[in-house]
Amino acid sequence: MRRTQVVVIGGGQAGLAAGYHLRRLGLDFVILDDQATPGGAWQHTWDSLHLFSPAAYSSLPGWLMPAQAGQTYPDARHVVGYLTEYERRYDLPVQRPVHVSGVHRDGALLRVETDHGPWHAGAVVSATGTWWRPFLPAVPGRAQFRGRQLHTVGYRSPAGFAGQRVVVVGGGNSGAQIAADLVHDTELTWVTQRPPRFLADDIDGRALFDAATARRRALDQGAADTGGVASLGDIVAVPPVREARDAGLLKASPMFERLDADGVVWADGTRASADAVIWCTGFRPALSHLAPLGLRGPRGHIPTTGTRALGEPRLHLLGYGDWTGPASATVIGVGRPARDAAREIAALVL
Numbered sequence: 522m523r524r525t526q527v528v529v530i531g532g533g534q535a536g537l538a539a540g541y542h543l544r545r546l547g548l549d550f551v552i553l554d555d556q557a558t559p560g561g562a563w564q565h566t567w568d569s570l571h572l573f574s575p576a577a578y579s580s581l582p583g584w585l586m587p588a589q590a591g592q593t594y595p596d597a598r599h600v601v602g603y604l605t606e607y608e609r610r611y612d613l614p615v616q617r618p619v620h621v622s623g624v625h626r627d628g629a630l631l632r633v634e635t636d637h638g639p640w641h642a643g644a645v646v647s648a649t650g651t652w653w654r655p656f657l658p659a660v661p662g663r664a665q666f667r668g669r670q671l672h673t674v675g676y677r678s679p680a681g682f683a684g685q686r687v688v689v690v691g692g693g694n695s696g697a698q699i700a701a702d703l704v705h706d707t708e709l710t711w712v713t714q715r716p717p718r719f720l721a722d723d724i725d726g727r728a729l730f731d732a733a734t735a736r737r738r739a740l741d742q743g744a745a746d747t748g749g750v751a752s753l754g755d756i757v758a759v760p761p762v763r764e765a766r767d768a769g770l771l772k773a774s775p776m777f778e779r780l781d782a783d784g785v786v787w788a789d790g791t792r793a794s795a796d797a798v799i800w801c802t803g804f805r806p807a808l809s810h811l812a813p814l815g816l817r818g819p820r821g822h823i824p825t826t827g828t829r830a831l832g833e834p835r836l837h838l839l840g841y842g843d844w845t846g847p848a849s850a851t852v853i854g855v856g857r858p859a860r861d862a863a864r865e866i867a868a869l870v871l
């Protein structure tokens with residue numbers, strides 16, 4: 522039987538941040554990641570993706586992300602390089618590719634079932650992200666549409682869309698960035714549920730992090746909800762988005778009502794023929810491996826206090842969204858909840 526004090530599931534930034542703090546506290550642990558190479562979701566994003574914060578504001582605990590030459594906002598390849606080096610620098614015990622299929626209660630321990638056999642541990646950190654659980658809204662006619670449909674996770678570059686009629690759905694950062702990516706090469710229709718809300722041009726991820734932290738503090742102290750990140754807007758005006766918007770190329774239409782075989786149709790009967798629809802409609806936490814523990818709350822989340830699951834004190838969740846710590850789904854924001862989780866785990870297992 523393979524046994525360790527802590528199993529961390531997921532070797533993206535959240536899993537690595539957990540590993541950094543577990544190591545500092547002298548715990549015995551392993552990180553299991555189902556990808557062939559380091560970098561978590563960053564190795565799968567579209568080619569032109571740039572962070573919405575400068576490098577130094579996109580750092581994990583212990584080591585600042587180096588700046589990328591010629592770029593204020595590093596690209597995804599740079600993040601993959603940073604995470605790869607981070608693992609090496611702190612000699613983090615990542616095993617990959619190892620896929621975790623389920624976490625089970627097994628007496629005093631938790632049993633982590635994988636495609637390489639089970640592990641037993643006194644505590645588990647789940648840090649599996651959201652990338653592998655893309656969300657598609659239930660829009661009528663989706664199955665009838667004869668063109669190509671893909672989600673953000675399937676989009677890499679304008680190659681393959683040149684000259685086509687493309688509908689991009691979504692008013693968040695992914696929708697705006699992918700629309701800006703396609704605007705010069707395609708006949709683009711950008712569709713958003715409400716008019717796009719661009720953050721002020723001088724606001725980037727740094728302000729988002731501050732807003733998320735201020736909100737959490739206010740809520741913790743019983744003060745009024747500050748509105749957090751949502752109060753600032755939805756879209757960071759990163760340079761390509763700003764340029765397309767300022768050139769008048771990034772105009773959004775309201776959400777259509779349905780699809781048919783040929784394209785999308787609005788409630789008033791207006792229609793747009795389309796060769797492809799790209800759904801930039803978000804993600805959900807990838808938690809199916811935790812199903813055997815029976816912890817899901819009404820919104821699909823697992824209720825937590827800090828990062829600890831309310832229904833299973835040996836389980837911590839890291840990185841999925843604000844419900845596991847303010848801005849914990851960002852590179853800079855995951856460090857603090859990772860530290861808190863490691864401390865609680867040390868108190869439990871040491």
Ligand code: FAD
Nearest residue numbers: 531533534535554555561562572573621649650840851852
């Ligand atoms: P991931 O990077 O997804 O890592 C989780 C790892 O766990 C993956 O390797 C996955 O394959 C693995 N895994 C999943 N399930 C299992 C399993 N059952 N068994 C074993 N391994 C498993 N944040 C910022 O700070 N700045 C930004 O500019 C920014 N831009 C973003 C742009 C986009 C399009 C998206 C989607 C997110 C962005 N984020 C940004 C948010 C966030 O930083 C990333 O989503 C980041 O990848 C989250 O890291 P993570 O470690 O939580 O998850």
